Structures are given as structure tokens and as C-alpha cells.
Amino acid sequence: MIQLDFEKMGGLLPAIVQDHQTGEVLMLGFMNEVAWEATLSTGQATFYSRSSQEIWVKGETSGNRQIVKEIRIDCDNDSILLMIDQIGGASCHTGYRSCFYKQVKDGSTQNIGKPVFDPEEVYGK
Amino acid sequence: MIQLDFEKMGGLLPAIVQDHQTGEVLMLGFMNEVAWEATLSTGQATFYSRSSQEIWVKGETSGNRQIVKEIRIDCDNDSILLMIDQIGGASCHTGYRSCFYKQVKDGSTQNIGKPVFDPEEVYGK
Numbered sequence: 001m002i003q004l005d006f007e008k009m010g011g012l013l014p015a016i017v018q019d020h021q022t023g024e025v026l027m028l029g030f031m032n033e034v035a036w037e038a039t040l041s042t043g044q045a046t047f048y049s050r051s052s053q054e055i056w057v058k059g060e061t062s063g064n065r066q067i068v069k070e071i072r073i074d075c076d077n078d079s080i081l082l083m084i085d086q087i088g089g090a091s092c093h094t095g096y097r098s099c100f101y102k103q104v105k106d107g108s109t110q111n112i113g114k115p116v117f118d119p120e121e122v123y124g125k
Numbered sequence: 126m127i128q129l130d131f132e133k134m135g136g137l138l139p140a141i142v143q144d145h146q147t148g149e150v151l152m153l154g155f156m157n158e159v160a161w162e163a164t165l166s167t168g169q170a171t172f173y174s175r176s177s178q179e180i181w182v183k184g185e186t187s188g189n190r191q192i193v194k195e196i197r198i199d200c201d202n203d204s205i206l207l208m209i210d211q212i213g214g215a216s217c218h219t220g221y222r223s224c225f226y227k228q229v230k231d232g233s234t235q236n237i238g239k240p241v242f243d244p245e246e247v248y249g250k
Contacts, residue, residue, distance in 0.1 A: 002234055008175075014139045016150055023148025025141055028204040040229075050133075071229040072237075075217050079153040081225045092200050100206045104165075104196040109127055112197075 005078045006033050012048060013078055017058075017091060020069040020083035026091035027099040029058070031080060043068050045082055062122050064088035090116035093123070130203045131158050137173060138203055142183075142216060145194040145208035151216035152224040154183070156205060168193050170207055187247050189213035215241035218248070 004013060012030040019026055029047035031039065035055055038046040042057075045066035049056040059065030070083040092099040094113070101113025129138060137155040144151055154172035156164065160180055163171040167182075170191035174181040184190030195208040217224040219238075226238025 002229060002232065014153055016141050016153060018148075018150055023143075025143055025150065025206055028139055028141060028199065072225040073227045073229060073234065074153065074224040075219050075221070075226070076224075077227075079224070081150055094200050096200070099199040099201075099204070100197040101200070102198045102202075104127060104198060107127065109198065 002073070003077055004033075004036065004073065004080070005076065008078050012050070013080055015045075015047065015080040015082055017045060017066060017082050017084055020085060024098055025100055026066075026084075026086060026097070029056075036080070039068060039071075039082070045084055058091075059087060062088065062090075062093070062117070064090050064117075066091070088116070093119060095119045095122070127198070128202055129158075129161060129198065129205070130201065131161075133203050137175070138205055140170075140172065140205035140207055142170060142191060142207050142209055145210060149223055150225055151191075151209075151211060151222070154181075161205070164193060164196075164207070170209055183216075184212060187213065187215075187218070187242070189215050189242075191216070213241070218244060220244045220247070 011032050015029050015031045017026045032048040035046045035048045045058040047056050065087045066084040072081040090097050095117040096113035102109040103112045136157050140154050140156045142151045157173040160171045160173045170183040172181050190212045191209040197206040215222050220242040221238035222241050227234040228237045
């Protein structure tokens with residue numbers, strides 16, 4: 001049995017998403033128990049959106065789904081690591097490959113992201 | 126100016142720790158604003174411990190400090206990625222290299238961790 005400690009953070013656990021081939025960290029999402037079970041049963045990364053308060057299959061709108069290749073959990077059973085194949089090459093809603101496209105340097109941030117798609121075209125906004 | 130959204134989660138943000146050379150994800154910690162500023166000013170990964178409710182310099186007890194090589198933040202300014210050099214080779218208090226040593230497979234977990242130190246020797250417990 002897999003016992004994740006969902007109680008620790010009001011029903012949500014952080015889930016790191018990493019490219020299973022390159023090791024690049026692509027994003028961090030949150031899962032509740034329903035999202036976790038959906039991820040396990042469908043093999044597609046599924047999160048809980050804190051802003052819209054609903055289950056969110058990653059890539060449902062953009063097509064940039066994340067196919068789960070391997071899952072790990074940590075020592076305390078309160079963090080999840082998904083190793084995935086990123087369909088479409090971009091994980092970020094901004095169109096960048098990774099959500100972590102801002103490098104912190106000398107008190108400010110620099111955009112070092114690789115643009116993959118144009119969000120205006122994909123989301124129409 | 127770097128504007129992190131600490132309000133989103135009651136003053137805490139998740140911080141992923143990744144080996145800056147191998148890309149291996151080693152752990153996930155939480156930072157409050159004090160821990161974030163300390164990480165920036167000292168160059169050593171510093172977190173907020175939710176269990177002991179205090180600032181925690183990673184490796185202060187075990188010696189396994191994390192020297193920050195690069196920092197990134199994500200699209201929404203609510204997640205942090207630290208790329209670090211792991212002193213002593215182990216990030217996990219269990220003595221494993223990575224905290225993510227449990228692989229999820231067919232409804233259970235399998236320990237695939239690389240033991241680096243004996244926690245009984247290091248923490249005396």
C-alpha cells in the first residue's frame with residue numbers, strides 16, 4: 001500500500017515534474033488524493049488547481065499532456081516526483097519548455113526560457 | 126526586484142533541490158521569506174521546517190550542506206528551484222543520496238535509494 005500523507009498540507013501535496021530523459025525540472029503542481037489516484041490510473045499527470053479549485057489534467061487544453069514514465073515519493077511520504085514524457089515539448093502555459101524559466105541573479109531575474117509555442121495561439125488570449 | 130508570492134500558501138513556498146551537475150532531484154523543502162533571504166545571502170540552502178517551526182540550514186547537524194549554484198523561480202513566482210552542490214553526497218536524513226528513494230510500482234513502493242551514511246552514527250538516534 002502507498003500511504004501518502006495528504007493531511008500534512010490540508011489535502012494537497014507538491015508534485016515535481018521532471019523530464020524522464022533529460023532530468024530537466026519542468027514544473028511543480030499540487031495533487032489532492034483524487035488527482036493522485038487519477039495520475040496512477042490514467043498514466044497522465046493530473047493535478048489539483050488551487051486557483052480554479054478543480055482537478056486538472058495537464059495539457060487538456062493545450063494538448064501538452066505529460067505521460068508518466070516513473071513515479072517516486074520521498075522519505076516522509078509528503079512529496080511526489082513524476083518523471084514524464086512531455087507531449088508537445090512545453091510544460092508551461094506561457095509556452096516555455098519549463099515553468100522555471102526565470103534565473104535569479106544579483107537581486108533580479110533573467111528570462112532564460114526556451115519558447116515552444118505561442119500562448120495566444122493555443123489559448124486564444 | 127524578485128517578487129515571490131509568499132501569500133499564496135500562508136507564507137511558505139515549495140523549493141525543489143536538484144543536483145546542479147547530474148540533474149537528480151534530491152529533496153523538496155519549504156521556504157518562508159526569511160529562509161529565502163538567508164539562502165540568497167549565504168549561498169547555502171536554508172528552509173523553514175514545518176514540523177519544528179523554525180529556520181533550518183540544510184546540513185547544519187549532519188554536515189551535508191547544500192551549496193547553491195543556481196536559482197530559478199517559476200512562471201507564477203510561487204515555486205523555487207535550487208541547483209546545488211551536495212556536500213557529503215547525501216541530502217536525505219535517512220542517509221540516502223536523494224529523499225525520493227521510493228519508487229511507486231504496481232500499487233506499492235520499492236526502495237531504490239543509494240545509502241551514503243548511517244543515520245544512527247550521524248544523528249545518534
